[in-house]
Amino acid sequence: xxxxxxxxxxxxxxxxxxxxxxxxxxxxxxxxxxxxxxxxxxxxxxxxxxxxxxxxxxxxxxxxxxxxxxxxxxxxxxxxxxxxxxxxxxxxxxxxxxxxxxxxxxxxxxxxxxxxxxxxxxxxxxxxxxxxxxxxxxxxxxxxxxxxxxxxxxxxxxxxxxxxxxxxxxxxxxxxxxxxxxxxxxxxxxxxxxxxxxxxxxxxxxxxxxxxxxxxxxxxxxxxxxxxxxxxxxxxxxxxxxxxxxxxxxxxxxxxxxxxxxxxxxxxxxxxxxxxxxxxxxxxxxxxxxxxxxxxxxxxxxxxxxxxxxxxxxxxxxxxxxxxxxxxxxxxxxxxxxxxxxxxxxxxxxxxxxxxxxxxxxxxxxxxxxxxxxxxxxxxxxxxxxxxxxxxxxxxxxxxxxxx
Numbered sequence: 001x002x003x004x005x006x007x008x009x010x011x012x013x014x015x016x017x018x019x020x021x022x023x024x025x026x027x028x029x030x031x032x033x034x035x036x037x038x039x040x041x042x043x044x045x046x047x048x049x050x051x052x053x054x055x056x057x058x059x060x061x062x063x064x065x066x067x068x069x070x071x072x073x074x075x076x077x078x079x080x081x082x083x084x085x086x087x088x089x090x091x092x093x094x095x096x097x098x099x100x101x102x103x104x105x106x107x108x109x110x111x112x113x114x115x116x117x118x119x120x121x122x123x124x125x126x127x128x129x130x131x132x133x134x135x136x137x138x139x140x141x142x143x144x145x146x147x148x149x150x151x152x153x154x155x156x157x158x159x160x161x162x163x164x165x166x167x168x169x170x171x172x173x174x175x176x177x178x179x180x181x182x183x184x185x186x187x188x189x190x191x192x193x194x195x196x197x198x199x200x201x202x203x204x205x206x207x208x209x210x211x212x213x214x215x216x217x218x219x220x221x222x223x224x225x226x227x228x229x230x231x232x233x234x235x236x237x238x239x240x241x242x243x244x245x246x247x248x249x250x251x252x253x254x255x256x257x258x259x260x261x262x263x264x265x266x267x268x269x270x271x272x273x274x275x276x277x278x279x280x281x282x283x284x285x286x287x288x289x290x291x292x293x294x295x296x297x298x299x300x301x302x303x304x305x306x307x308x309x310x311x312x313x314x315x316x317x318x319x320x321x322x323x324x325x326x327x328x329x330x331x332x333x334x335x336x337x338x339x340x341x342x343x344x345x346x347x348x349x350x351x352x353x354x355x356x357x358x359x360x361x362x363x364x365x366x367x368x369x370x371x372x373x374x375x376x377x378x379x380x381x382x383x384x385x386x387x388x389x390x391x392x393x394x395x396x397x398x399x400x401x402x403x404x
Contacts, residue, residue, distance in 0.1 A: 009033065010040050010058040010402075014090060016066065026113045028276070029086065031094055032127065033106055040402060041109050042125050042148055044156055045276065049269030050387065051394040056274075058402070064093060083110070083143045091137055096128075110143060113270070155397065160266075163390035168345060168382045170389075175348035175378075183225020226351060230358050238310070245306055248355075252298050252377055258384035260291035265387060294376060301369055302356060308366060309359045349374040 014029045032041050040055055048055050066089060068074055074085060090096075090108055111125035128142040233244065264284040265272050271284060352374035357366055 008058055009060055010037050011060075013059060013061045015061045015063045016086075028111045028113075029090060030109050030111070031090075031096075031106055032109050036402060037106065038109065038127055039149070041111065041127075042146075042152070044152060045113070045273060046266055046269040047152075047156055047159075047394055048276070049265050049272045050159075050391050051398045052391055053273060054395055054398050055402075064090075080143075084139050087139050087142055091139070096137065108142060159390050159393045159397070163386050163393055164382075166389045167385035170385055171348060171378060171382045172344045175351060179225050179229070179351055182229040183227075226354065230354070233355075233358055241306075245302060249298055249302050252373075252380070253295050255377060255380040255384055256291055256294045256298070259380035260287045262383050262387035263287050266390075294380075298373065298376065301373060305356055305366055305369060308363070309357060313359050345378070348378045352377045 010033050012031045014031070016029070030041055032038055040058060043055060066074075066086075074082060077085065087108060087110065094108065096106070096108060107128045109125060109127040124145040125148075126143050126145050128137065233241065236244070264287040267287070268284040270276065349371065353367075353370040356370040356373055
């Protein structure tokens with residue numbers, strides 16, 4: 001049998017054969033190394049999942065078989081006696097009762113998972129203390145629940161908060177750079193700039209003005225960048241615009257899927273920790289249903305908004321040039337929401353909502369739907385990045401704390 005004498009081994013889990021009979025598929029038994037074994041054994045399951053399963057490098061499994069002297073005796077025993085029977089058998093298998101002198105002898109531990117609506121419910125664990133191993137092993141004390149060290153919950157909360165702050169700060173910086181990059185491309189008319197008047201060519205044929213794409217090298221404000229980009233977007237043909245919004249919808253499918261995966265890993269981590277052989281109660285259906293619903297909402301809403309705006313534009317006989325009309329209207333939201341613009345997280349949502357309703361509309365429903373879509377996009381982006389930052393932070397802390 002693999003022992004704890006191996007340098008990298010911190011925890012040896014007992015993989016009990018015929019586990020559905022001797023166990024409820026929600027309890028783990030293990031032999032742990034002194035000092036470092038118990039903290040690793042009691043790590044929150046979501047911490048293990050987001051730490052890239054690094055604890056698995058220090059965990060090993062040992063298959064064991066139980067044979068009942070009287071068939072059916074185990075099932076007829078009480079829950080307390082069943083725990084004592086398994087712990088007693090493991091004590092005999094490991095020889096813990098013969099070699100231990102109370103120091104440097106490792107210990108036996110038991111951990112039970114409460115498989116309810118969330119894998120984050122408090123999971124109780126117990127270990128045989130050094131005192132219980134000095135003379136005669138007190139099995140009743142070995143199954144008494146231990147209190148999880150307070151620093152574990154503090155560390156988990158710290159990683160969640162720090163990762164969230166870093167992710168949403170990154171979303172703001174990325175969106176600001178994206179707006180400036182998009183705003184560096186603007187369109188001007190080849191012949192008479194800022195007009196839609198047809199001109200006569202030298203050969204007498206009538207040519208429609210065409211837009212010319214140029215790059216702006218001088219620094220501009222965020223509002224000016226958005227104006228330049230939306231002006232360029234409106235100069236494209238309908239086919240190109242459909243292509244742009246189709247790619248935008250597909251990009252949001254990816255963001256929503258990544259956000260739902262992030263939430264599933266952090267709220268139902270048992271599905272993502274193959275090293276912990278506990279059968280989860282159910283698939284993460286809430287996250288799956290939420291993702292499907294949001295994808296369907298986006299897929300239906302964006303085309304409807306664009307079709308409504310395009311139909312309105314075609315019906316109205318506006319003599320005012322489109323890009324001039326947008327330039328005048330685009331300045332109003334900044335002054336109207338002056339206080340909200342002081343919050344950096346507001347700016348990416350505002351850009352996405354304006355992108356969705358380019359050609360502007362006075363319909364309150366369109367504005368509400370565009371803001372909802374903007375919130376979904378930015379929130380999904382932030383949640384998707386949050387799991388990345390939390391994984392980096394958790395893995396770094398684990399490497400520093402447990403590999404020394």
